[in-house]
Amino acid sequence: xxxxxxxxxxxxxxxxxxxxxxxxxxxxxxxxxxxxxxxxxxxxxxxxxxxxxxxxxxxxxxxxxxxxxxxxxxxxxxxxxxxxxxxxxxxxxxxxxxxxxxxxxxxxxxxxxxxxxxxxxxxxxxxxxxxxxxxxxxxxxxxxxxxxxxxxxxxxxxxxxxxxxxxxxxxxxxxxxxxxxxxxxxxxxxxxxxxxxxxxxxxxxxxxxxxxxxxxxxxxxxxxxxxxxxxxxxxxxxxxxxxxxxxxxxxxxxxxxxxxxxxxxxxxxxxxxxxxxxxxxxxxxxxxxxxxxxxxxxxxxxxxxxxxxxxxxxxxxxxxxxxxxxxxxxx
Numbered sequence: 291x292x293x294x295x296x297x298x299x300x301x302x303x304x305x306x307x308x309x310x311x312x313x314x315x316x317x318x319x320x321x322x323x324x325x326x327x328x329x330x331x332x333x334x335x336x337x338x339x340x341x342x343x344x345x346x347x348x349x350x351x352x353x354x355x356x357x358x359x360x361x362x363x364x365x366x367x368x369x370x371x372x373x374x375x376x377x378x379x380x381x382x383x384x385x386x387x388x389x390x391x392x393x394x395x396x397x398x399x400x401x402x403x404x405x406x407x408x409x410x411x412x413x414x415x416x417x418x419x420x421x422x423x424x425x426x427x428x429x430x431x432x433x434x435x436x437x438x439x440x441x442x443x444x445x446x447x448x449x450x451x452x453x454x455x456x457x458x459x460x461x462x463x464x465x466x467x468x469x470x471x472x473x474x475x476x477x478x479x480x481x482x483x484x485x486x487x488x489x490x491x492x493x494x495x496x497x498x499x500x501x502x503x504x505x506x507x508x509x510x511x512x513x514x515x516x517x518x519x520x521x522x523x524x525x526x527x528x529x530x531x532x533x534x535x536x537x538x539x540x541x542x543x544x545x546x547x548x549x550x551x552x553x554x555x556x557x558x559x560x561x562x563x564x565x566x567x568x569x570x571x572x573x574x575x576x577x578x579x580x581x582x583x584x585x586x587x588x589x590x591x592x593x594x595x596x597x598x599x600x601x602x603x604x605x606x607x608x609x610x611x612x613x614x615x616x617x618x619x620x621x
Contacts, residue, residue, distance in 0.1 A: 293497045296490035303487035307516075310483060311524045314340075314476030318533060320469040324462050327446075330402040333525075333536020334409065334543070335445050336470065340477035341517040341537060342544040344484075349549045353556035358564055361553040365545040366574040367613075369413060371515040372538050373581045374606035379519075380526040380534070381599025387527070391595040395588075396531040405445060406589065409539040412437070413546045414582040417575040420568040427565045431554025438547035480517045488513035542582075577609045 314337075322332045345361075345368055352361035377394075385392050398406070416434070420426050512519075518541055525534035557564045568575075584601060588594045 299490040306483040310479030317473040329532040330536040333533040334540035337537040338540025374602040378599040378602035385596035409543040413542040428558035434551030484516035
C-alpha cells in the first residue's frame with residue numbers, strides 16, 4: 291500500500307513540478323522586462339540563488355551537525371550535474387524537436403558573456419586552489435561569501451541599454467516586487483515537489499531492492515539538482531536560453547562561493563571552527579574542472595548542439611560510473 295501511495299505522490303509531484311517551473315520562468319521573464327535587466331543576469335542572480343536553496347539547506351544542516359564534507363561533496367557534484375546533465379539533455383531534446391543539429395547558444399551581449407566566463411572561472415579556480423593549499427578554514431569561507439556578495443551586486447547593475455529596451459509603464463514597474471515574489475514562490479514549489487518526488491522515489495527504489503548506496507549516488511545526488519534540471523530544460527524548450535545559461539553557471543558560482551563559504555564559515559560562529567582537508571575531493575574537483583573547460587570552449591566557439599551535448603552526457607556517465615565504483619583505478 292505504501293508503494294502505491296508513493297507512486298501517486300511521484301505522479302502528483304511531477305505535475306506540480308511542471309506547472310511550478312512554467313510559473314517561475316514566466317515571472318522571471320517579467321522581472322527581466324520590468325527591471326530592464328538582461329535575462330542572463332536574472333538567471334545568474336535571482337534564479338541561481340533560488341534553485342541553490344537545496345544545497346544551501348544541506349550546507350546549514352551539515353554545519354550544525356559537523357558533517358561539512360557532505361556539503362562540499364554535494365556542491366561539487368551538483369555543479370557537474372548542472373552542466374553535464376542539464377545542458378547535455380537540453381541540446382539533445384532541442385535537436386530532436388527540430389530534427390537537425392541546433393546550437394542552443396543565444397546571441398549574448400559582451401557583458402553577459404563576460405559574466406558567464408567569470409562564473410565559470412570562479413567555479414574552476416577556487417576548488418583547484420583549495421586542493422592546492424590542501425586545508426580550508428573559516429577565513430577562506432568568509433572570503434568566498436564576500437566574493438558572492440560583491441559579484442551579485444555587480445550583476446544587479448547590468449541593465450539593458452535604453453535603445454534596446456522596451457517601454458515599461460508605471461503600473462508594470464509597481465508590480466516588480468510582486469513578480470520577484472511570484473518567481474521565488476514558483477521556485478519554492480519546484481523545490482518542494484522535487485523533495486517529495488525524491489523521497490517517494492527512494493521508497494519505491496528500496497521496495498524494488500535497489501541498494502542504498504546506489505540510491506544515494508543517483509536519486510539523492512540528482513535530487514538537489516532537480517530544480518535546475520526542471521527549470522532550465524523548460525527554459526531551453528521555450529527559447530529562453532539566456533535565462534537557462536545564467537541559471538546553470540550562476541548556480542555553480544553560488545555553490546562555490548556562498549554555499550561552500552557558509553559550509554566553512556558557520557562552524558566558527560557555533561564555536562567549533564573546522565579545517566577542511568580538500569585533497570579528499572580531488573577527483574570531484576578534476577571532473578568539475580574538465581566540465582567547466584569544455585563548457586568554456588563550447589561557449590567561446592559559439593556552438594553547442596547535440597554533439598557537444600553528447601560529450602557532456604558522456605562526462606556525466608564517467609562521473610557516475612566513477613562515483614559508483616564501476617571504474618576503479620589500477621593499483
